[in-house]
Amino acid sequence: MISFSRALEQYPLPPHAPVTIFGGLGAITGDRPEHVQVGLTIAPAGVTGTLLVCVELASDPPATRPSDVQQSALLRFLTEYAALDQFRIALSAMLNNGDEAILRGTGT
DSSP states (O other), X not given: OHHHHHHTXXXXXXXTSOEEEXXXXXXXXXXXXXXXXXXXXXXXXXXXXXXXXXXXXXOOOOSSSOGGGOOEEEEEEEEEHHHHHHHHHHHHHHHHHOOOOOOOOOOX
């Protein structure tokens, strides 16, 4: 989590290497577990300073049912560097004393 927070300090974020963090179950390929339960990816969305945020959420993989019944959601929204910097600061505080960190979208 600390390396994720530090990666958010980059300006601008590298266009071909999004900042990611994943948690889940199973074998890890690259930085991504086989069954992602929580994932956050932040990458530039063009050249105007807009960022694309992708949030992945999923339940535990079903042990007795086909994997297509696993509950999951993929959220995408746009934000900008000012909001990302506020999130990074809040994330660092959260790691130190348990506060919350919210990444707000731009609404456009």
